Amino acid sequence: MRAKWARDVDWLLLGVTAALVLYGVVMLVSATRGTPEGAAFLRARLLHLVIGLVALIAAASIDYRRLAAWTPMLYAATLLLLASVLILGEARLGAQRWLLLGPLGGFQPSELAKLAIIVTLARHLDSFKTLPRLRSLVPFGTHVALPMLLILRQPDMGTALVLLGILAAMLYVAGARPRDLAAVAAAAAGALPLFWNFLHDYQRRRLAAFWDPTADPLGAGYALIQAKIAVGSGQLFGKGLFAGTQNLLRFIPEQHTDFIFTVVGEELGLFGATVLLILYLVWVWRALAIAAGARDRHGALIATGIATMVAFHVVVNVGMTIGLMPVTGIPLPLLSYGGSSLLTTLAGTGMLLGIWHRRTGL
Amino acid sequence: MIAPTWTVRIVHLVIAVVVLFVVLEGRLWSLQAIQGPHYLRLSEQNRLRDYVVRAPRGVIYDRRGQPLVTNRAAFTISVLPMEVRDRPRLADTLAPLLGLDRAEILSRLDAGRRQRPFEPVALRRDASKTVVMTVEEHRLDLPGVIVQAEPVRDHLQGGFAAHAIGYLGEITEDDLRLRPGYRQGDLIGKVGVERIYDKILRGADGRLQVEVDATGRPGRVLGREVARSGQSLVLNIDAGLQAIAEEGLRGRTGAVVALDPRNGEILVLASTPAFNPNVFSGGISPENWKRLTGDRGLPLLNRATEAAYEPGSVFKIVTGTAALGEGIAHRGSLFNCTGAYRLGGWVFRDLAAYGTVNFIRGTQVSCNVMFWTLGRALGEGPIERWAKLLGLGRPTGADVAAEAAGLIPSAAWKVRTVKEPWYPGDTLNMAIGQGWVLVTPLQVARMVGVIATGGTMVRPRLARRVLASDGTEVMSWAPEIVERVPLPEHVVRTMQEGLRAVVDGGTGRAAAVPGLAIAGKTGSSENPRGIPHAWFAGYAPADNPALVVVVFVEHGWRGGVRAAPIARAIFAAASQSLLSQSGGGRP
Numbered sequence: 035m036r037a038k039w040a041r042d043v044d045w046l047l048l049g050v051t052a053a054l055v056l057y058g059v060v061m062l063v064s065a066t067r068g069t070p071e072g073a074a075f076l077r078a079r080l081l082h083l084v085i086g087l088v089a090l091i092a093a094a095s096i097d098y099r100r101l102a103a104w105t106p107m108l109y110a111a112t113l114l115l116l117a118s119v120l121i122l123g124e125a126r127l128g129a130q131r132w133l134l135l136g137p138l139g140g141f142q143p144s145e146l147a148k149l150a151i152i153v154t155l156a157r158h159l160d161s162f163k164t165l166p167r168l169r170s171l172v173p174f175g176t177h178v179a180l181p182m183l184l185i186l187r188q189p190d191m192g193t194a195l196v197l198l199g200i201l202a203a204m205l206y207v208a209g210a211r212p213r214d215l216a217a218v219a220a221a222a223a224g225a226l227p228l229f230w231n232f233l234h235d236y237q238r239r240r241l242a243a244f245w246d247p248t249a250d251p252l253g254a255g256y257a258l259i260q261a262k263i264a265v266g267s268g269q270l271f272g273k274g275l276f277a278g279t280q281n282l283l284r285f286i287p288e289q290h291t292d293f294i295f296t297v298v299g300e301e302l303g304l305f306g307a308t309v310l311l312i313l314y315l316v317w318v319w320r321a322l323a324i325a326a327g328a329r330d331r332h333g334a335l336i337a338t339g340i341a342t343m344v345a346f347h348v349v350v351n352v353g354m355t356i357g358l359m360p361v362t363g364i365p366l367p368l369l370s371y372g373g374s375s376l377l378t379t380l381a382g383t384g385m386l387l388g389i390w391h392r393r394t395g396l
Numbered sequence: 397m398i399a400p401t402w403t404v405r406i407v408h409l410v411i412a413v414v415v416l417f418v419v420l421e422g423r424l425w426s427l428q429a430i431q432g433p434h435y436l437r438l439s440e441q442n443r444l445r446d447y448v449v450r451a452p453r454g455v456i457y458d459r460r461g462q463p464l465v466t467n468r469a470a471f472t473i474s475v476l477p478m479e480v481r482d483r484p485r486l487a488d489t490l491a492p493l494l495g496l497d498r499a500e501i502l503s504r505l506d507a508g509r510r511q512r513p514f515e516p517v518a519l520r521r522d523a524s525k526t527v528v529m530t531v532e533e534h535r536l537d538l539p540g541v542i543v544q545a546e547p548v549r550d551h552l553q554g555g556f557a558a559h560a561i562g563y564l565g566e567i568t569e570d571d572l573r574l575r576p577g578y579r580q581g582d583l584i585g586k587v588g589v590e591r592i593y594d595k596i597l598r599g600a601d602g603r604l605q606v607e608v609d610a611t612g613r614p615g616r617v618l619g620r621e622v623a624r625s626g627q628s629l630v631l632n633i634d635a636g637l638q639a640i641a642e643e644g645l646r647g648r649t650g651a652v653v654a655l656d657p658r659n660g661e662i663l664v665l666a667s668t669p670a671f672n673p674n675v676f677s678g679g680i681s682p683e684n685w686k687r688l689t690g691d692r693g694l695p696l697l698n699r700a701t702e703a704a705y706e707p708g709s710v711f712k713i714v715t716g717t718a719a720l721g722e723g724i725a726h727r728g729s730l731f732n733c734t735g736a737y738r739l740g741g742w743v744f745r746d747l748a749a750y751g752t753v754n755f756i757r758g759t760q761v762s763c764n765v766m767f768w769t770l771g772r773a774l775g776e777g778p779i780e781r782w783a784k785l786l787g788l789g790r791p792t793g794a795d796v797a798a799e800a801a802g803l804i805p806s807a808a809w810k811v812r813t814v815k816e817p818w819y820p821g822d823t824l825n826m827a828i829g830q831g832w833v834l835v836t837p838l839q840v841a842r843m844v845g846v847i848a849t850g851g852t853m854v855r856p857r858l859a860r861r862v863l864a865s866d867g868t869e870v871m872s873w874a875p876e877i878v879e880r881v882p883l884p885e886h887v888v889r890t891m892q893e894g895l896r897a898v899v900d901g902g903t904g905r906a907a908a909v910p911g912l913a914i915a916g917k918t919g920s921s922e923n924p925r926g927i928p929h930a931w932f933a934g935y936a937p938a939d940n941p942a943l944v945v946v947v948f949v950e951h952g953w954r955g956g957v958r959a960a961p962i963a964r965a966i967f968a969a970a971s972q973s974l975l976s977q978s979g980g981g982r983p
Contacts, residue, residue, distance in 0.1 A: 262435065263442065270429055283608070299424070299427075303428060308421060315413070331402060334402050338409065341409070357423075
């Protein structure tokens with residue numbers, strides 16, 4: 035007979051997570067093969083995994099209900115950290131998103147901020163039993179808007195959009211009236227042209243390139259065109275692992291981070307891409323199942339936030355790679371190279387495991 | 397236990413996520429399963445580059461196997477238009493380095509990008525060592541710039557036989573349309589045998605299929621098609637005689653043609669002033685091109701074939717042959733060379749009075765009165781007919797890239813073109829090769845050849861044999877007799893005797909070579925542009941002709957003074973072989 039704790043672990047979620055991590059390591063090796071830094075990338079990835087595993091276990095062990103008391107502190111710390119990036123952070127690729135942490139390399143606070151916002155927002159929402167009218171959404175909008183503005187300042191539009199998605203999903207599960215959410219969405223859509231003025235030049239070019247990549251094939255449209263060529267040329271079963279020419283010959287910028295999906299599509303084809311999407315779907319389904327089975331509304335909201343976060347990342351990242359969405363630099367969870375993202379997703383997985391573990395009252 | 401309200405909404409979320417994933421999967425299906433082959437092709441285009449490997453051109457030899465034109469290893473700086481991200485910056489960098497105009501680089505890049513984006517655009521052929529090394533050093537800062545080994549033409553003796561050999565240049569749009577099998581950027585012969593025999597000389601370019609990375613840097617070689625070097629061409633040109641002809645013309649404007657009247661082999665084809673074809677080898681610079689085309693001496697003009705001149709007394713060969721052939725005169729006909737000829741109220745004056753002469757003597761001293769008399773008796777129609785019979789007034793069909801037709805006038809032609817009737821004075825002028833008559837030195841050479849051989853009209857030919865790159869013969873040209881001109885035996889004999897007398901104590905004695913029997917005719921043709929042109933047209937050995945030499949010196953004054961000595965030098969140099977092959981000539 036298995037131990038009780040073992041029965042309380044969601045092995046499917048854990049297994050899918052492990053499978054995705056492994057998938058990611060293989061793809062990382064392929065994407066960085068032949069570069070002088072290839073081995074360094076792999077070493078760093080394994081180090082990140084160790085840290086991530088520790089974070090996963092820690093997050094699983096902490097009772098989310100005990101976090102409730104820390105909510106204001108956590109929220110304030112998040113804002114402080116995001117503000118500090120703007121002042122102290124290091125700029126890479128035209129955006130200031132990183133804090134340098136010595137041997138661990140750069141750290142992206144906006145990644146971990148997503149988790150902190152989910153946790154604090156869940157507690158915040160849980161303190162209101164109902165959301166009876168449009169006006170009752172305002173406090174939560176504000177809750178997310180403050181860190182979001184700081185993130186937009188970096189600028190990191192992708193992460194900001196993820197936060198909006200998480201907010202919408204959590205409000206919905208918390209009981210907001212669909213018509214109120216629809217009204218907010220309509221208002222946001224109406225404000226989009228206004229938003230255009232606040233965009234950076236490179237963001238505008240990316241949007242323009244999304245509508246017509248061929249208008250500037252060697253500039254903003256370059257990554258999009260090359261990514262589509264890579265994925266499309268993989269056909270049904272791919273060119274074979276480590277045999278992607280678009281990958282090996284570096285036609286795609288950022289192929290080991292935001293564009294890692296191109297390597298999957300090119301080398302493993304529709305088959306490999308479909309397996310990957312199924313793994314993600316199972317992951318998100320397990321996360322939402324945990325939300326549904328949580329012992330209380332608080333736990334359900336946290337799980338919903340984490341599930342939405344990962345689902346949003348996957349849809350937007352894969353969508354941009356295959357030309358369904360404009361290019362926004364957000365990583366593919368568990369696959370893209372990047373310690374902060376991996377740490378965040380694994381910590382989120384740990385929290386899900388913790389919520390599942392505590393689904394029946396202890 | 398009733399499920400809490402949020403579970404229903406979580407189920408909605410699951411459905412939403414599933415829908416989004418289905419959309420992604422659908423898009424992947426369309427990209428990879430349906431459009432997969434298309435994108436695979438694009439990815440291949442991305443990574444594969446076809447480079448043309450230039451085949452070395454065939455060597456050009458003289459008739460004895462002395463190389464005249466070979467190839468020299470050289471490097472070409474080219475740009476792959478699709479690999480260039482920042483064209484203005486690249487043009488800024490390359491312009492001073494390659495000594496090219498910035499706008500020129502940009503326009504060539506744009507043209508290449510539009511027409512064949514994956515083919516290299518050659519910017520500088522035969523780049524200097526310093527330039528090649530500088531480009532190689534800055535490889536990483538010059539994405540899309542490649543250095544290709546591409547042999548260039550090396551004319552071993554510079555301007556030697558420049559007009560016969562010709563030079564290369566990048567193919568023009570017109571040639572590209574008219575001549576199948578060529579590609580943009582190909583080098584093609586522009587004039588001379590380089591043009592006529594371009595297909596033989598050029599060989600077949602090879603290809604190199606190379607994998608490149610995103611910055612266009614070449615990596616693995618995936619396939620190669622070896623270039624087949626061109627076949628070599630042996631010319632009929634005799635480098636020794638050609639050198640003597642060019643030496644004789646040095647400092648003068650003119651042309652020399654020497655051919656074998658029995659088979660049409662062209663042994664000398666010289667034209668001065670000449671040019672050095674090596675300036676074309678790396679692509680001619682604008683300054684050099686301007687200098688060549690702006691030169692008043694027209695160095696690019698092949699005066700032996702491309703330009704037609706008044707033949708003057710050399711044309712008396714035609715008039716004399718016509719008069720003999722029409723039965724108007726014979727060897728013993730007597731003419732009273734008083735020094736003047738009366739036509740109506742006009743008096744045509746000769747250079748001198750020679751007293752009473754027979755046909756031979758009249759030819760020897762080039763008595764105008766005799767030829768006026770003959771011309772008047774013949775009329776312009778028969779002169780025209782005989783001139784054309786002897787091959788004048790139309791291109792010879794020689795293997796030269798450009799040939800003038802010359803002009804043999806007729807009464808109808810004059811009415812049509814000059815809008816004036818034909819006057820008897822025109823006939824007198826025509827009889828001595830003045831007036832409207834225009835001939836090329838090559839035409840004169842063939843005409844003299846017909847008299848020398850008693851009626852053999854050949855197609856003059858520069859090319860002799862084609863050799864494969866290992867030296868074995870691929871083909872050779874058989875002598876081509878265009879026609880047998882029906883000349884009665886006595887006409888030929890009398891005309892030849894007259895021409896023999898010209899060199900033997902007549903106006904052409906400056907061409908005489910002791911021990912070699914030479915026949916010929918001098919000419920000093922008045923022309924509207926200045927002092928007379930000097931001509932000498934002759935052949936040797938007189939009794940068994942094997943070599944025709946025509947010398948033309950523009951504004952050279954007297955043919956017997958300026959042209960005949962050049963011919964003598966050629967005959968003298970050739971005399972050994974002429975005497976041995978003919979078994980000894982008359983002293």
